[in-house]
Amino acid sequence: MNKVNFKGSVMLNPTPVVLVTSKNKEDKVNVFTVGWISTVCTKEPILAMGVRPERLSYNYIKESKECVINLTTKDMVKMVDYCGVVSGKKIDKIKHLGIKLNDAVKINTPSLEESPVALECKLKSITPLGTHDLFLLEVLNVKVNEDLIDDKGKIHFERANLISYCHGEYFALNTKPLGKFGYSIMKKKTAKRKLNEKNKQKFKK
Template sequence: MKKQNFKGSVMLNPTPAVIITSKNKENKVNAFTVGWISTVCTKPPIIAIGIRPERLSYEYIKESGECVVNLPTREMVKFLDYCGVTSGRKINKIKHFGYKLNEGVSIETPSLELSPVALECKLKSITPLGSHHLFLLDVINIKVDEAIIDEKGKICFNKANLICYNHGEYFGINQKPLGSFGYSIKKKNKKQVK
């Protein structure tokens, strides 16, 4: 396979595309899009997001010490894009789209009702890096739509119609998995062995 070299850049794709809700002391709620997000620890559950200091949500999260990571669906893709290109200083994006909010359970910040999964987070730290600052967030509660939980209590993300971001474009996630964690080393059933 012949390859070309490019200068160092952010080429990790695809990434989750999420909508962060945050609020300030005056109870003004903002929503904005984040494409730079990752799980960084499982015990305790911590995620990392990159935010530009000039963003309104940067101020809100720093001030309140909390936020919600809302996983958007295919139906929310226009809102997701709008929240990434429109400033909350100029328009109430949630009101503009007519979206409803759900009260927080473990924090004061609300989540988007339409989002099938919402991670309630407390701010752990902020580290300046350059164009973006690294926010480490403790995940303290997760709200999951009952429609994507099966009878055994398993969260079926394939039923959530989630999306991802890939170098400037949004894509739906395939509904059928290619495999499951550990499938490459599982022993085959004796009946399958010939």
Template sequence: MNKVNFKGSVMLNPTPVVLVTTKNSDGKINVFTIGWVSTVCTKPPVMAVGIRPERLSYDYIKESMECVINLTTRDMVKIVDYCGVKTGKKEDKIKHFDLELDSGVSISTPSLAISPVSLECKVKSITPLGTHHMFLLDITNVKVNENLIDNNGKICFDKANLICYSHGEYFGLNPKPLGSFGYSIRKKNKPNKKSQKK
């Protein structure tokens, strides 16, 4: 199929959409939405997020050097959208939605109780890039709802009803996987020759 060429642009879709909780030195807590977030390293666990300097939480994170990345679900989509368009400079969004907060374990910033998975982070570095600055975040602790963990200790994200963001719209994720890592080269179980004998 023929393709149309665009100038260099942010076309990576879909992306995770998360709610970030932040806290300043006066103890004020804010929550805001970001869609520019990605895992960049596993050992040590590091994430990258892009944040505009004019956002209130930009100052909070730069001041405290910590934040919490809260994963979002279908039930949270209205909160996600609202916290992405309303500024904490004019309104307490946590109070607006009466959001329950969970105290931090490895940091002082709280997480959102409504979120099924919350990643506590400490800032590793901040790099100005243009409209956004890139924050590299060390993940220091992860809170996971008990009902998402099976008997083998596996986190079942398919049960979390997570959402994503794609070109200005929110979408729910299909809980049925198309495959698992390595399935394309995995050998199929061969029948035991002895079991075939009658």
């Protein structure tokens, strides 16, 4: 397939799209949409998030040194879009949209009741980059809806109807997995194990 070359740009797609809640020193809560966010470390659990300095939440997070990353669903897509285009400097989005908040466990900033998964984060650092600054966030606690967890303790994210962001549009995620981590070599390992077991049986005889 022939390729078309573009200048260097942020063409990494799709990406998660989340709603971030933050609170200032006067206990005013704001929520805004973020599409530039990713996991960058497992232990300690660290997320990287790009935020424009002119955003109201930029100062809220910088002041309080905390925020909550709220995962979003198909039912929340209109809220996601609204909170991405309307500034908290002009309107109280929490009040206007009638958003219900849920108290945090490890920090003072609340999460969104409607969000199925909320990650309570502590700010580790801010690094100026250009149009956006890089926020490194340590995840202190994660709240997950009970109906996403089975009796073995496994979290079924596919039940949450999560959405993603791709080149200016929102997309629902497919609920049927194409495979799971390590599946590409699983058959080889299974075949090798069966062969070893067969050889052991022969040896015993």
